[in-house]
Amino acid sequence: MKLILLSGGSGTRLWPLSNDSRAKQFLKVLRNDDTGELESMVQRVYRQLAEVVAAEDMIVATNAAQVDMLRNQLGDIPIVIEPERRDTFPAIALACTYLHSALGMKEDEVVGVVSVDAFVDVAFYRQVKELEKLVTSTKVEIGLLGIKPTYPSSKYGYLIPTLSTEYMQVDRFVEKPSEEAAEVLIEKGAYWNSGVFAFPLSLILNRLIEKELPCSYEELLDQFSKLPKNSFDYEVVENLTKISALTYDGYWKDLGTWNTLTEEMSEQVIGNGGLSEDSFNTHIVNELDLPVIVLGISNAVVAVSADGILVTDKPASSRMKDMLHDGLFSRPMYEERRWGWYRVLDFTKKEGREVLTKRLCVESGKNLSYQFHNHRSEVWTIISGDAIFIQDGETKMVLPGDVLTIPLGSKHCLYALTDTELIEVQMGSSIVEEDIIRLEKDWSTIVESIR
Known part of the structure; x- marks a missing residue:
């Protein structure tokens, strides 16, 4: 099975450390227990995947702004570069044509898709590899990986099962319902969709043919703007009927906000800063030489970079995207390059x-x-x-x-x-x-x- 690692997005929710070129997956704020050094989400995911699949079986789909940073953090891994940002379906479609026409992958072989910003154990990726066996043995259109929900969330897609044997047969897929609707789905035994997909390469090639688009990588690259600007979930998964899923009961978290990210940080202070003893559950992440001191403020995040300063109550950090305006992303003030x-x-x-x-x-x-x-x-x-x-x-x-x-x-x-x-x-x-x-x-x- 070939794996497509999806690396995109503008990193808006983790501003000011993230910007248009340095999205959240590149922030080195997680501790590598083996080396003791700080690493990014993408480095952690790639390191964990390397324990399960061969390096030559992985490619990264990303936009041009992130290429240098990917090379800097992962080395010489194959990268498929999107000419423009058009959501996850175009990114996956382009990567599939690369696997087919550039690497010679056969239509009946299985492709896996994972994001580079999940926080999981290696066992999660071993389960991802098992999806190849699920797809080939059951002849389903797509295999998914379900996570047992811990609360009703509107951020995730939901898998609604009809039958559970050694694997879950999925009746339907619902993408990002309201919290009220999510609560009803959970009562019916629904699982979160982990954002992992496994499918025969022919699924995407046939979809391109239906849309009268080429299956050649070079030709699709030229016609990339003709692909629908839509997520893979909406464009593909919601329209399928033969869906099966495996479930994962281990630890899984989407580190999409400062609140969730700081829960996995081993240090309360990264960079030049200090906390008073009565500042409980507060984190400082400072990329500048200027000192940052926090006195008597609990359950907060203070993030400082050349792009700006954020001071937020942790639960309120999920509202970061609502506060952004064009001026914040007019020019990145810090970038890593090759x-x-x-x-x-x-x-x-x-x-x-x-x-x-x-x-x-x-x-x-x-x-x-x-x-x-x-x-x-x-x-x-x-x-x-x-x-x-x-x-x-x-x-x-x-x-x-x-x-x-x-x-x-x-x-x-x-x-x-x-x-x-x-x-x-x-x-x-x-x-x-x-x-x-x-x-x-x-x-x-x-x-x-x-x-």
Whole structure:
């Protein structure tokens, strides 16, 4: 069975640590009991899955904004990149065509889909693997994994069983009912849908054919905008009749809000901060160097990042999405990239001229791409580290204190021999990602020539 790991979303509920490029699954706030280090949800899920399935049987479906962070946290795992965000059905459909046309997966083979933000034990993923046997032995259209509900929630889909033998036969599937309707469903023996799906590859390929869309990955990539902007649950599962499910009785939690996330954090304070003794069940997560002190406030979360500051009562944190507006996500102030990270220090715009100041860290052995810009110039000041700088074909070593001037249209890049930090000041009429024109460069040849 091939597994599609769904990694998407904008991370709105865990603002300000999450933003448009760094969604909740990338926040390193969970403790790895084996190493003692902090890890993210996606790292935890991938580590647990690696105990159950081979690495070559997993691919990640995501959007372009998350690719660098996935590479940074998971390494060189195959990634299917959505041209635009169109919900889970288009993401799964595109990944299925990749499995079929790029990897040669047969139509009768089983595909599994899991999200990367569930908090579970490894036993959960062993049960996911058992779904392959369920689908092939019962010839159902789709296999699901049901969770025994602990309260009536409007956040989850519900499986309504008709018969329970060694597996659950599902009469119907109801996606995100009201809490009142959920309470009635639970009384009838309904289970939460865990968001895990297993189905023959032909289920999706036939659905694409019905919609007169291609089953070729490259062709569907070009026609991605024609796919219905809909969730997999609404588009597919609710319209099926042959559904079976396994159940899972172990620990399962969706870490979608600060309230649920902090319940699984081993430390009350991450980063520079302190709590008074009478601040009970309060958590601080601080990504800045400025100290954060909380006195006499209980059952709260204080989250601090370059994007903003959140102070919330824990139960109220679920209302975070209602408070958001366009200004909060206009420009991410902190991002992790394949080469390291950057933090925005300042941004001004006056009379059609923009000035953006960043602090960057390029990690040892990594590089900024060879690129040029049509709408901005840049000035770099090296703060620390040793690096190779290339500008318009000329190569030189740079050290702390060096100032590099990069005019509009000048081709440039940097390769870090050691961890290298710099201040970058961008100035121009339009400072946007689209103004980065990347070129190819043979780094191994450059490094050897310097040495």
